[in-house]
Amino acid sequence: MDETDPNMLTVEQALERVLAACAPVAGSEALPITDALDRVLAGPVTARIDVPSSRNSAMDGYALAASDARAGTRLRVAGRSAAGHPWEGHLDPGECLRILTGAVVPESADTVIMQEQVRAEAGFVTLETNPGAGAHIRNPGEDTRAGTVILDRGRRLTAADIGLLASQGIGEVTVVRPPKVAFFTTGDELVPIGQPLGPGQIHDSNRYTLRALLSRYPVEFIDLGVIADTEGAVRSALTYAGETADLMLTTGGVSVGDADFVSRLLQSEGETDFWKVAMKPGRPLAFGRFGQAVFLGLPGNPVSVMATFSLFVRPALLRLCGTVPERPWTLRARLLQDLRKNPGRADFQRGILEQRDGEWTVRSTGGQGSHQLRSMSIANAYIVLPRESTGAAAGDEVEVIPFQSVF
Ligand code: AMP
Numbered sequence: 047m048d049e050t051d052p053n054m055l056t057v058e059q060a061l062e063r064v065l066a067a068c069a070p071v072a073g074s075e076a077l078p079i080t081d082a083l084d085r086v087l088a089g090p091v092t093a094r095i096d097v098p099s100s101r102n103s104a105m106d107g108y109a110l111a112a113s114d115a116r117a118g119t120r121l122r123v124a125g126r127s128a129a130g131h132p133w134e135g136h137l138d139p140g141e142c143l144r145i146l147t148g149a150v151v152p153e154s155a156d157t158v159i160m161q162e163q164v165r166a167e168a169g170f171v172t173l174e175t176n177p178g179a180g181a182h183i184r185n186p187g188e189d190t191r192a193g194t195v196i197l198d199r200g201r202r203l204t205a206a207d208i209g210l211l212a213s214q215g216i217g218e219v220t221v222v223r224p225p226k227v228a229f230f231t232t233g234d235e236l237v238p239i240g241q242p243l244g245p246g247q248i249h250d251s252n253r254y255t256l257r258a259l260l261s262r263y264p265v266e267f268i269d270l271g272v273i274a275d276t277e278g279a280v281r282s283a284l285t286y287a288g289e290t291a292d293l294m295l296t297t298g299g300v301s302v303g304d305a306d307f308v309s310r311l312l313q314s315e316g317e318t319d320f321w322k323v324a325m326k327p328g329r330p331l332a333f334g335r336f337g338q339a340v341f342l343g344l345p346g347n348p349v350s351v352m353a354t355f356s357l358f359v360r361p362a363l364l365r366l367c368g369t370v371p372e373r374p375w376t377l378r379a380r381l382l383q384d385l386r387k388n389p390g391r392a393d394f395q396r397g398i399l400e401q402r403d404g405e406w407t408v409r410s411t412g413g414q415g416s417h418q419l420r421s422m423s424i425a426n427a428y429i430v431l432p433r434e435s436t437g438a439a440a441g442d443e444v445e446v447i448p449f450q451s452v453f
């Protein structure tokens with residue numbers, strides 16, 4: 047393929063087309079919040095109650111009226127309020143209340159002084175500072191007000207969200223059903239784990255990578271195994287997946303060689319949208335539809351599988367799951383060595399990102415062949431070199447995408 051082919055799409059253009067083709071799947075289910083981490087809300091959630099529900103203390107100390115809050119004042123300790131054990135009495139002028147963090151502040155008090163700022167003797171305390179009026183008081187609804195929408199439809203639930211729901215007494219949520227993702231790998235050279243390799247054979251690693259990558263997402267996956275390089279075998283796998291899945295992923299067989307039945311059948315019996323993206327690694331990539339499924343045909347080389355997964359499959363999955371994928375987070379890092387590249391394709395080189403003397407630095411993992419899966423295993427970030435660049439020099443600032451934001 048020609049590096050300067052003007053018909054090649056940029057990564058951004060290709061992603062736009064992928065996202066345009068992926069609509070959130072229909073259907074939802076109710077789940078206990080204990081099973082809802084990473085799932086996507088099918089509708090908004092509204093707060094039922096004020097949190098906190100009552101005025102309470104942010105500190106261990108003494109509750110008092112602001113009119114008594116002067117350094118040097120000596121107050122009688124009239125009672126005690128602990129979390130879960132409110133005090134039922136009323137404070138008169140000259141009185142205060144022993145109070146612990148999270149305990150209800152009575153109506154007759156509006157200020158809390160920290161215990162470190164009083165001198166305590168039997169039944170009395172003397173204030174050593176002047177706490178500002180209203181100090182260390184948490185007001186009802188300061189966290190969440192009843193009636194406000196606390197989580198929107200399309201929200202992918204985080205640990206904080208699960209806690210927030212629990213704080214509202216909400217134990218169950220309605221989430222989008224998991225999209226069905228069917229996948230298979232292709233290649234007559236592929237041997238399953240557990241069988242010895244014959245001449246020219248390799249173990250099928252892509253399918254295991256895909257399973258591992260997919261297991262991070264709220265999807266139901268259908269592993270169709272290794273498919274031989276014959277038209278009939280590829281057709282029946284495509285047909286089955288096209289009838290069953292919302293999204294279909296394949297690896298290998300998308301070039302223009304005579305054993306590349308995936309791209310050929312997609313063109314003749316499905317719909318092909320694009321299959322040239324100006325990126326490295328990751329070409330060729332086929333995209334379209336087969337049957338009812340959105341189709342992404344990933345390259346065969348293991349590094350290309352991961353690169354195209356992170357840049358295209360992940361956003362497609364999140365879209366199908368009913369949420370809006372964030373753009374990958376990038377940061378600028380100081381490059382520790384020279385890197386060469388040819389113009390024409392954006393490079394996603396595998397890098398090791400680390401802080402040195404308070405600065406982010408990045409260096410290459412070494413060999414960048416798309417068959418060198420160890421480069422992915424060692425790396426923790428992509429070094430992004432733009433399409434037209436010819437490389438970067440040691441000391442340059444380069445754009446880096448941490449893997450944590452794309453896998
Ligand atoms: P292909 O696109 O089918 O020509 O494959 C490109 C390269 O990736 C070849 O060297 C294949 O042997 C290799 N490859 C294809 N599928 C897999 C797989 N499932 N696991 C590991 N390597 C693969």
Ligand code: MG
Pocket residue numbers: 232233234298299305346
């Ligand atoms: Mg092949």
